[in-house]
Amino acid sequence: MNNSLLVVVLASGVAYGTPLLYAALGELLAERSGVLNLGVEGMMLVGAVMGFWTVERLHANTGIALAAAIGVAALVGAALASIHAFLVITLRSSQIVSGLALTIFAGVVGLSSYLGNDLNLADQPAAHQFSAVFPKSMQDWPIVGPIVFGQNVLVYASWACVVAIWLYLSRTRPGLNVRAVGESPAAADTMGINVTAYRYAHTLVGGAFAGVAGATITLAITPQWVDGITGGAGWIAIALVIFAFWRPELCLVGAYFFGALQALPSQLQARSISLGPTVLWSNALPYVMTIVVLVVVSSGTAKRRLGAPAALGTAYVREEK
Amino acid sequence: MTPAPAVSMQGIVKRFPGVLANDHVDFEAAVGEVHALLGENGAGKTTLSNILAGLYRPDEGRILLYGEPVDFASPREAIDAGVGMVHQHFRLVDRFTVAENLVLGDHRGAGRHFHIDPGAVEVQVRTLGERYRLPVHPHARIWQLSVGEQQRVEILNALYQDARILILDEPTAVLTPDEADTLFVTLRQMAEEGRTVIFISHKLHEVMAVSDRVTVLRAGRAVATVETADATSQSLASLMVGHEIETVQRRAPGRPDAPPVLEVVDLSAESDRGTSAVKDVSLTVRAGEIVAVAGVAGNGQRELAEAIVGLRPCAKGSIRVDGRPLETGDARASYDAGVGYIPEDRLGTGLAPSLSIAQNLALRSYRRESWGPFLELGRMHDDADKAIRTFDIKCAGPDEETDYLSGGNLQKVVIARELGTKTAVLIAASPTRGLDVAAVETVHRYLLDAAESGTGVLLFSEDLDEILALNDRVLVMYEGRLSEATDRRNLEEIGLLMAGETPP
Numbered sequence A: 001m002n003n004s005l006l007v008v009v010l011a012s013g014v015a016y017g018t019p020l021l022y023a024a025l026g027e028l029l030a031e032r033s034g035v036l037n038l039g040v041e042g043m044m045l046v047g048a049v050m051g052f053w054t055v056e057r058l059h060a061n062t063g064i065a066l067a068a069a070i071g072v073a074a075l076v077g078a079a080l081a082s083i084h085a086f087l088v089i090t091l092r093s094s095q096i097v098s099g100l101a102l103t104i105f106a107g108v109v110g111l112s113s114y115l116g117n118d119l120n121l122a123d124q125p126a127a128h129q130f131s132a133v134f135p136k137s138m139q140d141w142p143i144v145g146p147i148v149f150g151q152n153v154l155v156y157a158s159w160a161c162v163v164a165i166w167l168y169l170s171r172t173r174p175g176l177n178v179r180a181v182g183e184s185p186a187a188a189d190t191m192g193i194n195v196t197a198y199r200y201a202h203t204l205v206g207g208a209f210a211g212v213a214g215a216t217i218t219l220a221i222t223p224q225w226v227d228g229i230t231g232g233a234g235w236i237a238i239a240l241v242i243f244a245f246w247r248p249e250l251c252l253v254g255a256y257f258f259g260a261l262q263a264l265p266s267q268l269q270a271r272s273i274s275l276g277p278t279v280l281w282s283n284a285l286p287y288v289m290t291i292v293v294l295v296v297v298s299s300g301t302a303k304r305r306l307g308a309p310a311a312l313g314t315a316y317v318r319e320e321k
Numbered sequence B: 001m002t003p004a005p006a007v008s009m010q011g012i013v014k015r016f017p018g019v020l021a022n023d024h025v026d027f028e029a030a031v032g033e034v035h036a037l038l039g040e041n042g043a044g045k046t047t048l049s050n051i052l053a054g055l056y057r058p059d060e061g062r063i064l065l066y067g068e069p070v071d072f073a074s075p076r077e078a079i080d081a082g083v084g085m086v087h088q089h090f091r092l093v094d095r096f097t098v099a100e101n102l103v104l105g106d107h108r109g110a111g112r113h114f115h116i117d118p119g120a121v122e123v124q125v126r127t128l129g130e131r132y133r134l135p136v137h138p139h140a141r142i143w144q145l146s147v148g149e150q151q152r153v154e155i156l157n158a159l160y161q162d163a164r165i166l167i168l169d170e171p172t173a174v175l176t177p178d179e180a181d182t183l184f185v186t187l188r189q190m191a192e193e194g195r196t197v198i199f200i201s202h203k204l205h206e207v208m209a210v211s212d213r214v215t216v217l218r219a220g221r222a223v224a225t226v227e228t229a230d231a232t233s234q235s236l237a238s239l240m241v242g243h244e245i246e247t248v249q250r251r252a253p254g255r256p257d258a259p260p261v262l263e264v265v266d267l268s269a270e271s272d273r274g275t276s277a278v279k280d281v282s283l284t285v286r287a288g289e290i291v292a293v294a295g296v297a298g299n300g301q302r303e304l305a306e307a308i309v310g311l312r313p314c315a316k317g318s319i320r321v322d323g324r325p326l327e328t329g330d331a332r333a334s335y336d337a338g339v340g341y342i343p344e345d346r347l348g349t350g351l352a353p354s355l356s357i358a359q360n361l362a363l364r365s366y367r368r369e370s371w372g373p374f375l376e377l378g379r380m381h382d383d384a385d386k387a388i389r390t391f392d393i394k395c396a397g398p399d400e401e402t403d404y405l406s407g408g409n410l411q412k413v414v415i416a417r418e419l420g421t422k423t424a425v426l427i428a429a430s431p432t433r434g435l436d437v438a439a440v441e442t443v444h445r446y447l448l449d450a451a452e453s454g455t456g457v458l459l460f461s462e463d464l465d466e467i468l469a470l471n472d473r474v475l476v477m478y479e480g481r482l483s484e485a486t487d488r489r490n491l492e493e494i495g496l497l498m499a500g501e502t503p504p
Helices: A005-032 A040-057 A062-090 A095-106 A111-118 A144-149 A153-171 A173-183 A185-190 A195-221 A233-243 A248-270 A278-297 A300-306 B045-052 B075-080 B098-105 B119-131 B147-160 B177-192 B204-210 B233-241 B301-308 B331-336 B346-350 B357-361 B377-390 B407-420 B437-452 B464-470 B491-498
Strands: B007-016 B019-029 B034-038 B060-065 B068-070 B083-086 B165-169 B196-201 B213-218 B221-227 B260-270 B276-286 B290-294 B314-321 B324-326 B339-342 B425-429 B456-460 B473-478 B481-484
Touching (some): A005 A040, A005 A144, A005 A153, A005 A173, A005 A195, A005 A233, A005 A248, A040 A062, A040 A111, A040 A195, A040 A233, A062 A195, A095 A111, A153 A195, A173 A185, A173 A195, A173 B098, A185 A195, A185 B098, A233 A248, A233 A278, A248 A278, B007 B045, B019 B045, B019 B060, B019 B213, B034 B177, B034 B233, B045 B165, B045 B196, B075 B083, B083 B147, B098 B119, B147 B165, B177 B196, B177 B204, B177 B491, B213 B233, B221 B233, B260 B301, B260 B456, B276 B456, B276 B481, B290 B437, B290 B464, B290 B491, B301 B425, B346 B407, B357 B377, B357 B407, B377 B407, B407 B437, B425 B437, B437 B456, B437 B464, B456 B464, B464 B491, B473 B491
Parallel strands (some): B019 B221, B034 B196, B034 B213, B083 B165, B165 B196, B290 B456, B290 B473
Antiparallel strands (some): B007 B019, B060 B068, B213 B221, B260 B276, B314 B324
């Protein structure tokens, strides 16, 4: 039963969906504060390479090495995000231009390629990697075994993040404040909320999430580093936030849906099931849907109806006269 | 010894690039009074109150509250010191509920904790609402409320935060006459409880009705503070303007037998949110007639105007201009048919701010007056010269960017363009909003001239004085529907219709 197509695809969907989930949660936090970050892909790539580098170079036991790697990935993600934050919050430059520039700067044939090649990280297996937490006996339980208990610690941590972010946004004072900052910075400012600080904090934390998302790929899914390893996952994550109507719990569903789509072709191939040019359509589907979503939401009305933060993408200037 | 005044602002100076908004203003308001700040648009009322509310910092001068000097670095500090402000543009988060909005500003009571519970605030919203006649549903989201209700939320917010000094910036601009009267009762009640109410307005009758004292601002200076009881509308008006004002009057009324130039039949259109904003509206404007559409802002006036000029698709209905059917939702077809449009937002919709005056004036005519794909720049320049002289546009010349013009001159550019070509019907949406008295008079004159030369004018306005001065007929728009006032001069009837009630 645990070898049935559905169970296998769902189990690997959860695994493949995890980097998408982390990146989407990060993007969600930034967007809820009104900052659109199109640099997710670049932050993921740099997180991926630096996380991998840490486990390769740090001579420590697996647990410490992996924890350090996640920490480093989060830091480099946040560091890149701080460039974006400075440009768009302090200097009020275009959020779209800055985000795209960051992805180009950090992405393929950019910073991440340079770091990976300069540090000789290509074509090596990871010295340590995340593996399933629960004992083999639990993983063998029917259906829930592989899907729920066959995952690594990053997956469980991401669930905790979903719950935490959901509670944060809906039930806490800072969560209310950040929603106000994303919806109406002028109102928030009048109420004494520091718009700049909230935006910086959420953009940086969002960047850290993107860095962790990158490291999830190089340390848990394909434990190695190759150039451009994220393969556009950052873009899918941005579309995912919109799909999810800016709600963390729906990000989880969407991430696993796209994760399952990624897992599907190899499983079909392994079982010699042919559905036409399967690889083509299932590989292209996430990207096609991403484009469709981006087109739909670029109209202002649709954005409003879907629940986008009203001030998303706009800088805040107090003394406007 | 008299108690220290609640507010004392001394020698306040505030400069903005190119503007001296407040020039050594002294202002005092006592405990328990309603103090009106009266002045024309641009006189510096809003700047002064924004300084008191901590939104701007004065370049010079000092502020004392109850005798203690204060220096607010942010609105939050002002709120904590007991100064609440209801802005002209509400500072509410649209997607939040009423209770959430109140929690947002609250960092003493229920909102102080890390964990928030908007439910706890709801009881307080209800009691405050009952006590001050500001009923509003605490669960409702702000975007679901009418503008009048949103204003109540703003006032509740200030009360909820224990504001002892409440500033209201042009609060009646969004209210029906009835709602305004209720608000005045609330303001009086707050003053009797020992709060200080600062009421900003440029409407004389309101100031006379509600205030104890009046401070008049003109061109950034405080020109006088008088007891309301000792003042008359005329004395205040001349203080405000600096000279006697004359008002325009309709000279030759439109003829009821003139041919119709605009016929709208059963027109419906949606708002930006996709809700029904204009509902089965029919109206006729005859040549040489000024038809005024009164109503509180947000009752579908903007959508109706935009639907007529083709900027907004019509869900159903038909429009005829000069007897010929007009394709709806096509702005080009509409202006080719002879529909002129003075939009509400003159700088954003009416003009291209970074283009020159000549280019803005040619925005309609350039299609006809061009040499193949090339613009006839010389001719555009000459035409602009002519228009600048005819319409008395104060500017450096045809090549000046429109951005640099004042509101009145911007409006003249729009009017010059819209009346420059043959215009059968002119749609004017709040054409004098935000203009000073002299500019208002000029705009009124052009509208009257246009009507006298045979153009039908459909005038959308929230200003009842303007409507009374200009109209041949009055329609009132309420929640997307139009009704006609039987007597074009009966303010009471118009007021009732504006509130959605049927006059007896």
